[in-house]
Amino acid sequence: MRADAARNRARLLEAAARLVAEQGADNLTMEAVACAASVGKGTVFRRFGDRTGLLQALLDHSEQAYQQAFLTGPPPLGPGAPAARRLEAFGVSTLRQMSAYLDLYLAGDPPADRRLVIAPRQVRLTHITMLLRAARADGDVELLAETLMGWLEPALIHHLTRQRGMALERLEAGWRDLVARAVGPATA
């Protein structure tokens, strides 16, 4: 019964993730998730409480899948590819993850004095720092890692894509350029 409940929950979250990928988190409703997963609306409400609960569960679920992909998934994002190549793939993956759930990331924006110490950011920073060292980046690697992290801030992605109308592809190209500047042309 317990495994059954977990399976049902996962199925609802996957249906919700598909809907977010197609239409954005803004347009997600409890009804649409119920319909996409072929269950009654009541089931979705019982499981997640309300729309906010569903969105939070969805963000946790997708952040987990995103983290697993770069920590233990297949290359070039996961282990096995050269560090500079993994670094490129990591930024592109992060930009897509944040862009897909941008409103949820913005809604969870911590106050300025706690913004850079939250756990998901620590995971990203540790990963970037490790890859910069593996790619033998010149210079102050801890600071370089912070510069790269700055490119992956939800507030910046929001500003560039929505307030200045840039395509996500341009941000991805900007990331690749930044990686090349950080690790040098030799390893690019």
Add this chain to the structure above:
Amino acid sequence: MRADAARNRARLLEAAARLVAEQGADNLTMEAVACAASVGKGTVFRRFGDRTGLLQALLDHSEQAYQQAFLTGPPPLGPGAPAARRLEAFGVSTLRQMSAYLDLYLAGDPPADRRLVIAPRQVRLTHITMLLRAARADGDVELLAETLMGWLEPALIHHLTRQRGMALERLEAGWRDLVARAVGPATA
């Protein structure tokens, strides 16, 4: 009488700015400003209302002086020096300005969806973009300017200096390195 009042106000703000430079904004009191400017405490309260009013006036005053220095002041910060050199000086000046008034900048931190469109940030971004073009930086200059701007965010300066104990000098060296990576070795 009006000119007199303006002069007195400026004198109080300069006394306050000296105290902030010596002891930080956290330790600024109305009494200390009165004492440093050799006026009664009542004069300071009449002029600024309360400590918050004084701090806001001080931030406006210092932000103005800081802006004038890079827009029209003497080189290398102001016009007359090579663009790459001005860019270096601009970052160092901004890091110092923000570090001196860090708590005030943090207190005025806008919500995530408005953080990158506030006026003082626009002034800085325009200036950096102009200098990057003048220094003939390769690549997507608008995005490079955003990367450089990321290094001058109050939340980052707070995190690196206070939460991770880095000296401001290390952040300044990081800025110089970033400028060299942005405009290339030829103009560095």
